[in-house]
Amino acid sequence: MEKLFIKNGTIIDVENGISFVGAIEIEGNKIKRIINQDEVLPEGPDAIDANGKYIIPGLIDMHCHINEGFAPHFVASGVTTVRNTAGNVLLLNNLIQKPDHSPIPRVYVSDRMIDGTPGQWGPTSYGNFVTDDPEEARKEVRRQVEVGAKFIKLYGWIKRDVMEASADEAKKFGLEVSIDLINSKELTALDAAKAGVTWFEHASGFAQEIYKGWNPLVEQAEWSHINWEEPDQEKVKELCDKLLEYDVKICPTMVLFDQAMSYPNIWSPNNKVIESIENRKHPVEYWKSHEEHEEAIKRSTAVVNNLTKAIAKTYYDMGGTVVAGTDTPALLYTYPGMALHRELEIFVEIGFTEIEALQAATVNAAKSINLDDIGTIQEGKMADLVILNKNPLENIKHTQEIDFVVKGGKAYNQEEILSNIPSEEDVNSLLQAFIEEWEAVHVN
Structure with a gap:
């Protein structure tokens, strides 16, 4: 040994x-x-x-969407475990089954997200399941349990009865349910908590509860009276108090909104990991494709930046669980691995101590998902x-x-880890082969 x-x-x-x-x-x-x-x-x-x-x-990124092409960048950044919030368990099996000492992170994984029609990411595919039928959702939860999902991920256009059915079915198998309500048009964080949802990604759904009728997809000019720069602390505290009764957990992914609101003056330190990432087509081309939508992103999605920060600090101060995640590689320049370091900086900027920030990406993160060995x-x-x-x-x-x-x-050392990055051609070939195999089995 x-x-x-x-x-x-x-x-x-x-x-x-x-x-x-x-x-x-x-x-x-x-x-x-x-x-x-x-x-x-x-x-x-x-x-x-x-x-x-x-x-x-080793650090833990509690919200990301990992890809074999940039998996080593996490470990080179000191991130040895990730919580993958939506994707496909079977697609990630190659990473999941690697030996413990491999220079890729451990993956605590959910399967494809369950969303409502018409599907924010399109119709049902290997990465999402779209339905308005509660029984179909229950069946999908059972399928995800069989393939090894550690938790269930719901998405923002899900219908109330489908959300309730999914949470109820997951509970039968002892699985927690996570939800992303950023673009929700009907449901709020309180609705989801009452339905049995435990995890709130991006602290989403809070804005919809505080400002009833608002969501990122409505005409924003109608909501110009909201002071997004200085959130209403009394309303934030009142909602946090209600959600504390349900013992919900929050992964605010503040770096996601902070990078978007800061663009083009993004956080981008000069180091080996970021240099390596910037030499890759993916996710750099994906980020560049979002640059042309900068104003729209700031005006709708990232406008909740300061509200999210207020929620994170308030809920934590009240005794709630708040952990560190990034949503890598979403929106603009959420660098795999390194973005978590910026998230920790933001934790401190909003009032957490250094040790509290570290705990959000280590011991508190591990405890929040019952991983006792890290x-x-x-x-x-x-x-x-x-x-x-x-x-x-x-x-x-x-x-x-x-x-x-x-x-x-x-x-x-970092150079050794980064030398294990697979070629983009190999990664793309594996993905295409997986999609073709999946569609051959699952698409009529």
């Missing part, structure tokens, strides 16, 4: 908010022992000397670690100062 020994590093205990100098002994894919600096180190093993460096658990640096836990050159508790931006990453017990 492979062994790894890291010594002299400052280990950050994200659960208790403390740090100490010590060593980490890794055997196979697990942390075997944590040794305090006061203890005598074992003789003999070759060790990585982390003197002057800081060790945090999210902290503890004996017996998965050996997913990020070794940083600077202290993130002094400045959250230091999470970007990555020296190397340990994934499932194997240490990598």
Whole structure:
């Protein structure tokens, strides 16, 4: 069994908010022992000397849409686990089944989203299921359970009775239900919570509840009286208080809206990971295709930027679960892996402490989906670690100062991880082959 020994590093205990100098002994894919600096180190093993460096658990992006072509960029950014919110389990099996030490993130996956007619992403396909029939939705939930979905994802044009049926069916199998209500024309966050939905992606549906009748698809001039820049804190608190009764969980993906509202002055630090991403056609061409719709995106979708930030901080302060995610690669320049670092910056900008921001992407994220073997640096836990050159508790931006990453017990520098990126031709060929196989079976 492979062994790894890291010594002299400052280990950050994200659960208790403390740090100490010590060593980490890794055997196979697990942390075997944590040794305090006061203890005598074992003789003999070759060790990585982390003197002057800081060790945090592998980061978790709680909302993304992963693709094999940019999967290694997550790990090169220190993101060792992702929660994939809609896609296709079978399409991602190649990533899901990789060994623990592979330089791609662990994938906690949902299957295709369940939406209402006519379907925001078009008719039923390998990536979405469109129906207004509650029984068809129940059948789809059961199919998703069979293929290995860890949770169920609903989308914003879903009908109320279909939403209720989906949530009820998922509950039978112990699965949580997530919803994206950004473009919802009828339902609000409170409606979904009452129906049994647990997860609110992008803090969506809150705006529709606070401003009844508003949604991104209506004529925005009619709603010019809303002060989006300075959200009504009293209304935000009142709604958060109601949703707290249902113990809902929020993944605000603030970077998604922040990048759009900041465009063209986007957050784009100069580092190896972003340089590698910008040399890829996908998702760069996708982002460029959105540039021409910049004003429309700002006017409708991203207008909720400050409201989302207010919701995230208020709900957290009231004791609610708020975790860090990005919606990579959506809208404009949500860089795979690196966007999570900007999300953590925003957490701090809106009033979270550095340790609270870190917790949102480590221990609190892991606990929110009952993943007991990741999210902290503890004996017996998965050996997913990020070794940083600077202290993130002094400045959250230091999470970007990555020296190397340990994934499932194997240490990598960023260059080694990025060397594992598959060619775009191979990725496209695999996707096309999958789509053809899927349609041959599922399309009449």
